[in-house]
Amino acid sequence: SKEIPLDEEDKWENSEYFSSYGQLKLHSEMLTDVPRTSTYSLAIQSALPWLQDKVVLDVGSGTGILSLFCARYGKPKKVYAVEASDIAVYSRETVSKNGYEDVIEVIQGNINDISLPHHQVDWIISEWMGTLLLFEFMIESVINARDKFLKPDGMIWPSEAELFLIPCSALSAYNGSMGIWKDVYGFDFSPYLSLAADTLTGKPIYNHTLSPDECLSEPFTILQLNMKTVTVSQLEDIRTAYDFLVKRSGMLHGFASYFTVHFSHLPHPHTPVTLSTSPQSKPTHWKQDLLLLDSPLQLEEGQRLKGTIKLTRHKLWRRHLRVTLTYSVWEDDTELNEAVTKIYRLWR
Amino acid sequence: SKEIPLDEEDKWENSEYFSSYGQLKLHSEMLTDVPRTSTYSLAIQSALPWLQDKVVLDVGSGTGILSLFCARYGKPKKVYAVEASDIAVYSRETVSKNGYEDVIEVIQGNINDISLPHHQVDWIISEWMGTLLLFEFMIESVINARDKFLKPDGMIWPSEAELFLIPCSALSAYNGSMGIWKDVYGFDFSPYLSLAADTLTGKPIYNHTLSPDECLSEPFTILQLNMKTVTVSQLEDIRTAYDFLVKRSGMLHGFASYFTVHFSHLPHPHTPVTLSTSPQSKPTHWKQDLLLLDSPLQLEEGQRLKGTIKLTRHKLWRRHLRVTLTYSVWEDDTELNEAVTKIYRLWR
Numbered sequence: 054s055k056e057i058p059l060d061e062e063d064k065w066e067n068s069e070y071f072s073s074y075g076q077l078k079l080h081s082e083m084l085t086d087v088p089r090t091s092t093y094s095l096a097i098q099s100a101l102p103w104l105q106d107k108v109v110l111d112v113g114s115g116t117g118i119l120s121l122f123c124a125r126y127g128k129p130k131k132v133y134a135v136e137a138s139d140i141a142v143y144s145r146e147t148v149s150k151n152g153y154e155d156v157i158e159v160i161q162g163n164i165n166d167i168s169l170p171h172h173q174v175d176w177i178i179s180e181w182m183g184t185l186l187l188f189e190f191m192i193e194s195v196i197n198a199r200d201k202f203l204k205p206d207g208m209i210w211p212s213e214a215e216l217f218l219i220p221c222s223a224l225s226a227y228n229g230s231m232g233i234w235k236d237v238y239g240f241d242f243s244p245y246l247s248l249a250a251d252t253l254t255g256k257p258i259y260n261h262t263l264s265p266d267e268c269l270s271e272p273f274t275i276l277q278l279n280m281k282t283v284t285v286s287q288l289e290d291i292r293t294a295y296d297f298l299v300k301r302s303g304m305l306h307g308f309a310s311y312f313t314v315h316f317s318h319l320p321h322p323h324t325p326v327t328l329s330t331s332p333q334s335k336p337t338h339w340k341q342d343l344l345l346l347d348s349p350l351q352l353e354e355g356q357r358l359k360g361t362i363k364l365t366r367h368k369l370w371r372r373h374l375r376v377t378l379t380y381s382v383w384e385d386d387t388e389l390n391e392a393v394t395k396i397y398r399l400w401r
Numbered sequence: 402s403k404e405i406p407l408d409e410e411d412k413w414e415n416s417e418y419f420s421s422y423g424q425l426k427l428h429s430e431m432l433t434d435v436p437r438t439s440t441y442s443l444a445i446q447s448a449l450p451w452l453q454d455k456v457v458l459d460v461g462s463g464t465g466i467l468s469l470f471c472a473r474y475g476k477p478k479k480v481y482a483v484e485a486s487d488i489a490v491y492s493r494e495t496v497s498k499n500g501y502e503d504v505i506e507v508i509q510g511n512i513n514d515i516s517l518p519h520h521q522v523d524w525i526i527s528e529w530m531g532t533l534l535l536f537e538f539m540i541e542s543v544i545n546a547r548d549k550f551l552k553p554d555g556m557i558w559p560s561e562a563e564l565f566l567i568p569c570s571a572l573s574a575y576n577g578s579m580g581i582w583k584d585v586y587g588f589d590f591s592p593y594l595s596l597a598a599d600t601l602t603g604k605p606i607y608n609h610t611l612s613p614d615e616c617l618s619e620p621f622t623i624l625q626l627n628m629k630t631v632t633v634s635q636l637e638d639i640r641t642a643y644d645f646l647v648k649r650s651g652m653l654h655g656f657a658s659y660f661t662v663h664f665s666h667l668p669h670p671h672t673p674v675t676l677s678t679s680p681q682s683k684p685t686h687w688k689q690d691l692l693l694l695d696s697p698l699q700l701e702e703g704q705r706l707k708g709t710i711k712l713t714r715h716k717l718w719r720r721h722l723r724v725t726l727t728y729s730v731w732e733d734d735t736e737l738n739e740a741v742t743k744i745y746r747l748w749r
């Protein structure tokens with residue numbers, strides 16, 4: 054309850070969080086996510102020869118794959134692989150097994166607590182993205198690492214991140230959550246509708262696969278982060294107004310979100326590398342996130358869908374956030390419905 | 402730890418168990434599982450006109466769908482829908498909404514604790530099947546309900562259940578769990594192998610979809626239950642020897658299991674109704690269960706795969722069980738490898 058004061062450990066639920074990242078299944082999923090892992094590999098290869106003799110910090114290094122890419126391709130002076138979960142023990146062994154124990158030092162600990170033999174680093178690399186880009190707020194560890202360890206002219210990768218919103222059809226997801234209750238084998242199950250709106254559509258569906266032809270408009274950029282300058286306080290309360298032009302008539306069941314991250318700002322010419330989780334890109338383990346409406350809306354080409362989206366970080370549970378979505382449909386200068394507001398929780 | 406004595410509530414983890422079944426997502430999945438739900442509907446329709454004026458007990462009635470089928474088709478005297486989770490509140494409202502409040506009485510409670518206005522019932526119906534048929538041991542509630550409430554000449558549905566085992570190829574599941582570590586983008590990740598054998602293949606993969614052409618032999622029946630006579634003590638420790646004739650050469654990555662349940666013993670002629678989760682049947686939300694080996698084995702047509710399977714219910718955590726699988730390959734009268742034993746936990 055909100056009345057009970059929590060200590061820092063509780064607020065971050067670190068023992069829960071790091072024990073889940075101590076589980077190998079998650080790492081197996083991330084490693085076998087080829088668009089994710091090979092994009093990091095390609096990006097690191099684009100950083101040569103700048104990487105030579107540099108000191109690198111890999112924040113939340115997991116199995117150590119990003120550190121190993123750096124060591125293999127880049128001749129860095131040192132790579133610090135910082136990982137709080139028990140997977141650190143295995144990643145240290147893997148570093149040795151592959152002959153990189155002189156280059157990569159695995160440090161098991163929380164980035165906020167540790168110190169580094171090299172007090173400053175040239176480069177921070179991390180894979181911190183989650184549901185709705187921000188969920189679990191691992192990004193705060195990366196920002197803290199930057200403020201604590203990165204040289205003023207150092208680089209941070211990803212260098213930029215963007216979060217997109219797009220109105221979409223999602224018939225089978227809608228039916229599985231809301232549509233089903235109207236007629237269950239001929240019975241009226243509508244008493245479950247309020248519970249469904251609270252518990253099923255009340256949080257984002259984070260394992261949704263959107264097909265490009267279900268998108269009813271071009272995406273809207275609801276958040277743009279420069280990783281070199283973004284501050285933690287900027288992430289506490291994010292508000293954006295959006296205005297979608299409907300490109301394709303169809304049923305609006307919800308809004309999908311996805312993100313891109315970029316690997317740029319190298320001091321030498323290079324091919325810009327981007328990792329995207331858009332429905333047009335190769336599927337990643339993030340898939341897309343879906344914010345389902347309680348009631349679908351028929352949209353016609355040429356109408357506009359206007360509203361606001363708020364991402365509010367939970368004040369108490371620091372890894373959680375809420376999305377508040379307000380929307381209405383416009384034709385020319387007429388608002389066709391009263392604006393609807395719905396709140397989605399991840400997870401509190 | 403095993404040293405600490407647990408009370409009954411702990412052993413069954415009922416608050417955890419019933420709160421998960423209080424979640425609507427699970428019920429939505431079960432209701433939209435057409436082979437499951439429509440088979441129950443068909444079976445109930447095959448029970449007419451025997452159902453007329455009978456007293457029915459629906460054990461773990463969830464959303465109430467089975468009770469509603471009985472009420473709609475069968476003209477029963479009374480249906481008691483007993484459900485321990487909070488979903489009971491919504492199912493009571495749904496019963497009224499559909500005009501069956503005089504026939505169906507929803508009772509929120511644990512079957513072991515409640516009493517019924519009719520002390521005895523003619524018919525028990527339930528959907529209690531889980532991973533490896535038995536996991537979560539809801540079957541014990543059904544057996545207890547039978548011993549407590551069923552008339553000596555009463556019926557219980559499902560009337561029989563069978564659990565099958567089948568040796569199979571499962572390349573991508575194997576690679577995701579064990580195969581991946583040998584070569585991760587050219588790195589040797591073998592230090593993760595022991596952890597993978599403990600945590601990834603050390604429990605059944607319960608959401609596996611086996612295709613019929615991955616089956617290397619005919620299935621073997623490892624358990625057959627007559628629901629009218631089975632006792633709880635018979636489920637504590639189940640051991641079977643198996644002997645598979647290899648019908649198709651291929652890589653053995655593991656053993657899949659699936660189950661069937663039957664709806665029979667009606668006192669009038671009827672079409673026997675069966676629900677099967679075999680790879681040949683229409684996919685259900687149970688899919689198949691997969692017990693992965695740590696190392697695959699090449700099998701050749703005509704060889705035999707012999708061994709034993711044990712299902713040992715956890716002495717302390719009453720919803721959990723362990724599978725102990727021992728296997729070796731035979732050609733004619735020669736054992737080609739030393740017998741391998743592997744233990745799978747669900748989940749303790």
Ligand SMILES: [Ca+2]
Pocket residue numbers: 180181182183
């Ligand atoms: Ca992540």
Ligand SMILES: [Ca+2]
Pocket residue numbers: 528529530531
């Ligand atoms: Ca079940």
